[in-house]
Amino acid sequence: MTGTADQTANAPPTLRARRLGLHSQHQAIAVMRTDCHVCRAEGLSSRSQVLLSAGGRQVLAMLYQADGDLVAPGEAALSESAWERLGVAEGTPIKVSHAPSLDSLANVRRRIYGHRLDAAALQAVVEDVTAGRYTDVHLAAFLTASAALPLDEQETVDLTAAMVDVGDRLAWNVPVVVDKHCIGGLPGNRTTPIVVAIVAANGLVMPKTSSRAITSPAGTADTMETLAPVDLDLATIQRVVDQEGGCIAWGGAVHLSPADDIFVRVERELDVDTEGQLIASVLSKKIAAGSSHVVLDIPVGPTAKVRTEEAARRLGDRLVAVAAHFGLAATCIRTDGSQPVGRGIGPALEAHDILAVLQNRPDMPADLRNRAAVLAGAALEIGGAAEAGAGHALALATLADGRAWTKFQRICQAQGGMREPPRALxxxxxxxxxxxxxxxxxxxxxxxxxxxxxxxxxxxxxxxxxxxxxxxxxxxxxxxxxxxxxxxxxxxxxxxxxxxxxxxxxxx
Amino acid sequence: MTGTADQTANAPPTLRARRLGLHSQHQAIAVMRTDCHVCRAEGLSSRSQVLLSAGGRQVLAMLYQADGDLVAPGEAALSESAWERLGVAEGTPIKVSHAPSLDSLANVRRRIYGHRLDAAALQAVVEDVTAGRYTDVHLAAFLTASAALPLDEQETVDLTAAMVDVGDRLAWNVPVVVDKHCIGGLPGNRTTPIVVAIVAANGLVMPKTSSRAITSPAGTADTMETLAPVDLDLATIQRVVDQEGGCIAWGGAVHLSPADDIFVRVERELDVDTEGQLIASVLSKKIAAGSSHVVLDIPVGPTAKVRTEEAARRLGDRLVAVAAHFGLAATCIRTDGSQPVGRGIGPALEAHDILAVLQNRPDMPADLRNRAAVLAGAALEIGGAAEAGAGHALALATLADGRAWTKFQRICQAQGGMREPPRALxxxxxxxxxxxxxxxxxxxxxxxxxxxxxxxxxxxxxxxxxxxxxxxxxxxxxxxxxxxxxxxxxxxxxxxxxxxxxxxxxxx
Structure with missing residues (x-):
């Protein structure tokens, strides 16, 4: 079919980028005028998914339309996430068009209707999720379908592999790389810096990357930052670990399993626990971090993520089985999740607890010390630095004789210098x-x-x-x-x- | 537990309402400053669900935070949907707090895990959906769960009843009230005004409320509006129907099955057909409109909603069965859905086709005339104005002898005066x-x-x-x-x- 009229230029017209200063988490938002010529030309309306293009980069965004003076004629106003991912400056010309059709949604629909997905189908879903192409509606549908008909072991393995593949991967030149993770947060449960110090003091390699708080009062990276710099690039992480055997760094410089952050946010809003997703979430980060052995802390309690011993045991069994597919040796430790751990809740207050334990101070919180020793003991055993059953005692001895404290100070120095956590006014x-x-x-x-x-x-x-x-x-x-x-x-x-x-x- | 400090005022502090001019469909949005004292006091962050309160009204909204001068200190900027539902003016003090917990989500979670929902549970879900308390994530989860384990007949009946109950209901003082509906749009398939004219000309009552276009180039209300006013209040609808036996009005003045509009939007984004939802959607509107008999047009074709005769037959059987639970007699007519109907696509262009058919003009689109006659024939039979098998002929005769055209003109006059549809430049x-x-x-x-x-x-x-x-x-x-x-x-x-x-x- 050909038109009889002279064609207008084939390239879609551009708009000038404007920074709106709007925070919307991962969600990219573009605001355009209701009377915008691009909206009319492309048939776009509020809540359309649009493709923003500028300087070779592309970002999928949710379109909202606006009247009045919120957006000037010829402008497209962008949320912070859209602005940063598109890498534009004020006034940069950007193209706005309909989002291309999303082929991997056919996989989500098949999954909704009860068909299992193979590795390639899950890979396609995870790639589109990571690229920001899924709306909340699409994400919720995928996660709901994976809960209604739970992921089987093969799907869980394939999903984990897909989540690893779309992100960065770290590699270490040693056969044993130890890691730890706590399933479901518990206020004040800041064992990681103590565990790393004990494990590294006993000659194992434990390169720990941790997150900042999203909805909690502190993440491990927030707490550690009151003691030493944590914003390390990959070369610095490598140097610290080569030198001291361990680090406690913020994971922000490396993108391990980036799809996970997106899934977790929707799962939280839905308040639905999907075991397969949880397993893929935890293990994909560990595999991507290059770990060979991992200790998993599963707190059990009435207001914890896992409510019963039976549920914790079943979850642990599945974690170990799926990890084995990737050559990752996992040990699960069920712990008391009925109340906060230690005394402090908040970055510096938790750091003071950590220092009290490492320095063997008489006022140290005994529960935090013991939890850290249990987890470190398991790590020492699984990593081959202690005989079976002897890890806990070795961990306590490493704390008691000051070797953990010495190692911790050396790690802090290597990360850029140790500092004193602040006190509130x-x-x-x-x-x-x-x-x-x-x-x-x-x-x-x-x-x-x-x-x-x-x-x-x-x-x-x-x-x-x-x-x-x-x-x-x-x-x-x-x-x-x-x-x-x-x-x-x-x-x-x-x-x-x-x-x-x-x-x-x-x-x- | 009691505080030892003097308490600050117990009432949460207020913000000044500002109209942002942002169009976001049904979704209510509030934008507040990142450094806003209310965000801090309430522990709110971007994408929190918040409860806006002012002058006795409450609206649930999605919170976004902003830096810079998008929002002034002390302000909460509202999207159009939030602004209108809250009924505020510039500067009105509004309270912003955490959205209360949503108890009906427990029903959604139970449904995800394979438990059937009873009438009370579905009622609770539909009430919260209608009140705007469900986010996209919640809506998608409910719809996905209803597709993964399809709604059974009892659930479909209960969902339909719940959707009727949360909206307005019309009542007519006659035993037979005829209605029609087309499942899945087909461009140009604008039979409704012709069917109403034929049916009303034969003495049956057919009070038709129709929608405007959402994503299509024309809704029946848009087309009819080029011929006569359609924005009628309930009293006017009543008077027109009392006088002429039929009307073709915009449904906007009455809120029949308001949850349906919300579900349909998410289903469209997900591109998932859930048969139970479709049935509840269609029938809840008809039941709420006070219909006793309904003719359902099911176009079948490769780019239509229903792809095969077999699927159309199965859907038709279920529609009839569920309708029977409500004393609603339904007839399903499978029609050709392989191409547009008539010549015009667009409000006035479709109106010109309608006029050509009603006026028996030689250039009239024969396919539109015949489809309308088939549907009107079925309505005449189901409504008792024609013997079985004689409806189609009666409908064609009513067109041929000009009675349908006369009735249509009278309906237009009663609705406020007939007018000539415009022509494009x-x-x-x-x-x-x-x-x-x-x-x-x-x-x-x-x-x-x-x-x-x-x-x-x-x-x-x-x-x-x-x-x-x-x-x-x-x-x-x-x-x-x-x-x-x-x-x-x-x-x-x-x-x-x-x-x-x-x-x-x-x-x-």
Whole structure:
């Protein structure tokens, strides 16, 4: 079919990029005027998926349209994620067109209708997810289909492999590379820096990359950053590990299993646990990190991710089986997930706990020390540095004789120099309204309290616990202390506490 | 637990409402500053679900955060949907807090894990969906779960009932109220005004409410609006129907099955057909409209929603069975869905076709006339105005003797006065690049072409077809004509046609 009219230029017209300053997590957003000529030419409307192109880069984005002066004629205003991924400057000409059709959605639809997916089909899905081509609706459909008919072992293996393949991979020139991971966060459960110090002090290689907090009051990288630089490039990580056998670095410089971050966000919104996804999520990061042996901490408790011993055992068995497909030796340790670990919750407050354990101080939190020793013991055994059954004692000895503390200081120096974690300006106790026994501690609300006090942005902010489950308290006795840098943040946290009397439950 | 500090005011602080002018369909959006004190106090971050409250109204919204001068300190900027539903003015103080937990999501999760839902559970889901409490992720999960394990007949009945219950319901003081619906759009398939005229001319009651286009070049309401006012309130609809036995009104003034619009949008994005959802969608609107008898047009064709006769038969059987639960008598008519119907595609162009049929003009599109007569015949039979087998002939006779045309004019007068559909300023043919036979017409691309030419916003714009499947054409002969109000829109459509030579396929 040919037109009889003179054709207009075949290249679609461009718009000028404008930075909107809008934060929308991973989601790329473009805002264009309702009367925009490109919208009309391309048949675009609000909530269309659009392809933004500039200087050889392409980004898929959700289009919103706007009236009034939010966007000027000839402009396309971009969210931070779109702006950064497209790599444009103010006024850069960008092309906007319909998003190309997404062939891998046919795989999602087949999965919805009960067909198993093979490695190639899962690879296609994961590639499109990583490229940002899936909307929330598409992501939720894939994850729901994988929960309605759970991923079988082969699918879990294939999904894990696909998630590894789309990201960076690290390689180490040693046969044994040890790693650890905790399934489902528990406030204050910051064992990683202690475990790395113990394991590296015993001659094993443990190059640990950790995340920053997303919705929690602290990630391992946030805590470690109060003690030493963690924003290391790949060459620095390599040098630190060559020199000291271990590191505790932020994973941001390397992109291990980037699809995982996208899946996790949707799973959180849906509040659906899909075992296959969880396994692929955890193991893809470890495999991509080049680990040969991994210790998995599975906290079990009424407000933890895993609620029963039976569920923890089943999950552990499947983790070990899938890991074996990749030559990764995994050990699962079920731990108590009924209350926060240690005293501090918040980057610097957790760092103070870590220092107390490493320095064998009399006031150290015994639960944190013991958890770290259990996990480090398992790592020493699986990595061949201790006989079966002898790992825990070796780990405790490595703490007691100061070798872990020495190793930790050397790692901090290698990462750029050790520093003293800050202290908050304002500390205020929350006290028991009556006498009795502590029968319940709500992990989720404790975390929220620490965040209101300013964590993790304010490094020194957070909560310190004065009580544990089973403790008897008198009326007026401190239950926890709030740490904040400003009186405003202190007030927010106090106000939340007054509205939530069930953060810590006391029975008479 | 009690705080020892003086408490700040218990009421959460307010922000000043600002209208952002952002169009985001049903999705309510609030934009607040990254450093906003309310975000900090409530622990809110980008993509949190938030509850906006002002003057006794509440709206759930997606929060985005912004830096720079997009939002001023102390402001919350709202999308159009949030602005309208909250009913605020510039500067109105609004409260922003965490969205309350959504109990009905537990039902969605149970459904994902394979448990059937009862009437109460489906009711709770549909109420929350209608209230705008479900995010895209939640909606996609519910729809995916209903596709992975298809809704059984009882669930389909219960879902239909729930969708009826959350919306408005119309009531008519006659035992027989006839309705019609077409499953899956086909460009130009605008039989409704003709069917209503024929049916009402034969003494049956047919109060038809129709929708405007969402993604198509015309909805029945858009087309009818070029012939008479359609934006009628309930009292006017009642008066027109009392007087003439029928109406063709826009459904916007009444909210029949409001959850349906939300589900349909997500299903479209997912491109997943869930039979149970489709049935609940169609029947909930008919039941809410107070219909007792309904004729369902099921076009079957390679680019239609239903692809095979067998699938159409199965769908028809289930529609009839579920309708029977509500005392609604349904008849399904399978029709040809292989190409556009009539000549015009676009509001006024379709209206001209309708007038040609009603006025028995020699140039009328015979396919449109016959389809309308088949559907009207079925409606006359099911409604008791014709013997079985005699409906089609009666419908054709009602067209031939001018009674349908008279009735249509009277309905238009009652709705506020008949008018002449406009003609576009610019008409340009697209011609055959070679001689041969028309073997394929892409319904979807024909629709896109009509939209690029300006439909449905530009009432006169769209496409008229010069050929049908099987026609022999000479090189240079017109295949279709583009109608546009501006040369710019004409150029956009021409450009699209030049990039898509497969809109109409010619075999030699």
């Amino acid at each position: 304002h500390v205020r106790p929350l006290t028991a309204g009556r006498a009795g026994r502590i029968v319940q501690i709500n992990n989720r609300k404790i975390s929220q309290l620490a965040k209101l006090a300013g964590a993790p942005e304010a490094k020194a902010a957070g909560v310190t616990m004065d009580v544990m489950l089973g403790d008897e308290v008198a009326s007026g006795q401190p239950l926890l202390r709030l740490h904040a840098d400003t009186v405003g943040e202190l007030a927010y946290a106090m106000e939340y506490a007054s509205r939530n009397p069930d953060i810590i439950e006391i029975a008479t | 610019h008409v340009r043919p697209l011609t055959a690049g070679r001689a041969g036979r028309i073997v394929q017409i892409n319904n979807r691309k024909i629709s896109q072409l009509a939209k690029l030419a300006g439909a449905p916003e530009a009432k006169a714009a769209g496409v008229t077809m010069d050929v049908m499947l099987g026609d022999e054409v000479a090189s240079g002969q017109p295949l279709l004509r583009l109608h546009a109000d501006t040369v710019g829109e004409l150029a956009y459509a021409m450009e699209y046609a030049s990039r898509n030579p497969d809109i109409i396929e010619i075999a030699t």
